[in-house]
Amino acid sequence: MTPLKNKIIAYVKQRNPDQNEFLQAVEEVVTSVSRVLDRHPEYDDLKILERMIEPERVISFRVCWQDDKGEVQINRGYRVQMNSAIGPYKGGLRFHPSVNVSILKFLAFEQIFKNALTSLPMGGGKGGADFDPKGKSDAEIMRFCYAFMQELYRHIGDFTDVPAGDIGVGSREIGYLFGMYKKLKNEFTGIITGKGEHWGGSVIRPEATGYGLIYFACHMLEANGESLAGKKCLVSGAGNVAQFALEKIIEMGGIPISVSDSSGYLVDKDGIDTEKLDFIKKIKNKKRGRIEEYVDQYPDAEYHETDYNSNPLWNIKADCAFPCATQNEIKEKDAQNLVANGIQLLAEGANMPCTSEAIGVLQESKVLYAPGKCANAGGVAVSGLEMTQNRMGVYWNRDDVDEKLKHIMKNIHEVCLKAAEDYGVPGNYLEGANIFAFLKVAEAMKAQGMV
Ligand code: GLU
Numbered sequence: 467m468t469p470l471k472n473k474i475i476a477y478v479k480q481r482n483p484d485q486n487e488f489l490q491a492v493e494e495v496v497t498s499v500s501r502v503l504d505r506h507p508e509y510d511d512l513k514i515l516e517r518m519i520e521p522e523r524v525i526s527f528r529v530c531w532q533d534d535k536g537e538v539q540i541n542r543g544y545r546v547q548m549n550s551a552i553g554p555y556k557g558g559l560r561f562h563p564s565v566n567v568s569i570l571k572f573l574a575f576e577q578i579f580k581n582a583l584t585s586l587p588m589g590g591g592k593g594g595a596d597f598d599p600k601g602k603s604d605a606e607i608m609r610f611c612y613a614f615m616q617e618l619y620r621h622i623g624d625f626t627d628v629p630a631g632d633i634g635v636g637s638r639e640i641g642y643l644f645g646m647y648k649k650l651k652n653e654f655t656g657i658i659t660g661k662g663e664h665w666g667g668s669v670i671r672p673e674a675t676g677y678g679l680i681y682f683a684c685h686m687l688e689a690n691g692e693s694l695a696g697k698k699c700l701v702s703g704a705g706n707v708a709q710f711a712l713e714k715i716i717e718m719g720g721i722p723i724s725v726s727d728s729s730g731y732l733v734d735k736d737g738i739d740t741e742k743l744d745f746i747k748k749i750k751n752k753k754r755g756r757i758e759e760y761v762d763q764y765p766d767a768e769y770h771e772t773d774y775n776s777n778p779l780w781n782i783k784a785d786c787a788f789p790c791a792t793q794n795e796i797k798e799k800d801a802q803n804l805v806a807n808g809i810q811l812l813a814e815g816a817n818m819p820c821t822s823e824a825i826g827v828l829q830e831s832k833v834l835y836a837p838g839k840c841a842n843a844g845g846v847a848v849s850g851l852e853m854t855q856n857r858m859g860v861y862w863n864r865d866d867v868d869e870k871l872k873h874i875m876k877n878i879h880e881v882c883l884k885a886a887e888d889y890g891v892p893g894n895y896l897e898g899a900n901i902f903a904f905l906k907v908a909e910a911m912k913a914q915g916m917v
Contacts, residue, residue, distance in 0.1 A: 470500040470510075478519060485568035487793060490822060491575045492519055494837070498900030501889045502908070514908045518578065521571060522555075523547040525621050529595055531613040534603050543614050545593035545621055545629070548574035551910035554625055555591030556581055556846060556853075558632030561610075561639070563598040569793070570594060573632070576817055577846070579903035580839040583878045586850035591627055593618070599634045600728075611642035618643075619650050622657050624856065630659040630849050633792065636706060637662060637672065656856025659849035668852035670867040671845075675815065676710025677868075678844015678875050679788060680718060683813045685879040686834050686895070692810070694786070695719035698737075702726045702779060703790035704750050704757050707815045707842065711788050712743050724779055726772065726791060727757050731779040734760075734767035783807040790815030798823035805831040814838035825896065840878050840899040847874045 503510045529541040547555045557577040578590030640660045661667035704725040721737040749755045780800035801824035811834040828835045886898030
């Protein structure tokens with residue numbers, strides 16, 4: 467380990483004991499940052515990295531609500547306002563029982579870099595609650611969202627902090643959250659993104675993360691003289707990111723062969739086509755059911771329960787892998803299995819789905835690897851476009867937004883490769899993304915002085 471890496475890791479550990487996910491996210495950038503600091507010692511003198519890993523503000527609050535039985539329930543809500551050097555805090559809200567300060571700090575930290583890559587003026591933030599939406603009635607979800615916003619509303623604003631969705635927060639939740647904000651403040655402003663198309667939302671926002679991921683992967687393949695056509699693709703997850711990644715893979719001539727949810731994974735070796743994808747969408751979006759139901763309709767497919775320690779989904783032979791479920795879903799053994807089966811490309815639809823050991827295996831084996839901060843930035847990029855439309859009071863149609871999304875993903879691909887090349891790590895998307903984003907945010911922090 468370099469001296470800087472040692473110093474930063476020791477510093478993060480000492481100041482944030484037990485925040486393993488946050489430590490992992492910091493570790494992922496520190497090697498790249500040391501390359502920058504060698505050329506720009508002024509950023510070291512100004513302690514830019516040390517400042518970046520200290521959130522500007524962490525808000526933690528009680529969320530008290532009543533379930534359908536009339537019982538009082540208490541959850542913990544948070545907003546981590548990580549960095550506002552290049553724009554208002556921006557990042558999603560996650561409702562999941564695993565949510566804690568470490569997870570939100572890792573996500574908010576990643577978001578600083580991701581947002582900087584989009585070329586739009588957005589800082590980094592993340593929030594959520596340790597609330598489990600699974601099995602809750604619609605009325606319970608509404609009461610929870612209302613209770614959550616009754617506190618969050620005082621900390622956000624269209625030029626201050628603009629949340630959005632993440633795991634467990636989709637269009638339904640965004641509607642309830644926005645509705646309560648509007649009622650409390652008596653104003654209709656773009657304080658949250660992912661709104662419905664007819665009430666301030668942007669078209670393509672639901673599709674953007676999945677579409678952007680596949681646009682990015684196509685650029686990676688193209689840069690290596692390849693295309694997605696005819697390639698077998700493993701996809702994990704079955705939520706918004708996975709569904710639209712599947713849709714775009716099919717459109718690009720690729721063959722998606724899997725999806726997964728928290729109970730298990732499904733493999734359809736014949737390929738998931740548009741009709742089958744519509745069925746998945748029906749199960750997940752309309753019925754909020756389990757993907758296991760797919761096998762009743764398509765009995766040639768296989769469904770298996772997931773073993774947490776080594777996920778057999780990643781031991782299926784394919785050309786490309788798109789993890790779109792959650793953090794650390796690909797461990798070292800899974801990466802070894804992917805490599806042994808000849809995987810060519812892995813692009814992250816989820817945030818930090820690969821452990822650091824897994825990334826090591828992929829990079830040593832020269833697999834084309836793109837981290838979430840560049841590959842899944844399409845979601846927050848279209849959120850940025852939603853903010854622009856809200857501020858201007860205009861509506862952009864599907865072609866307008868899709869064109870802009872394509873352009874943004876192409877640009878991210880270019881700037882990552884260029885930064886990697888400039889800093890002596892050609893073709894390394896992880897390093898390129900970290901270097902480009904760090905330089906941009908560091909320059910803004912330097913310009914703004916010691917705030
Ligand atoms: N939660 C998404 C992400 O991880 C989107 C954030 C947003 O649109 O603000 O980037």
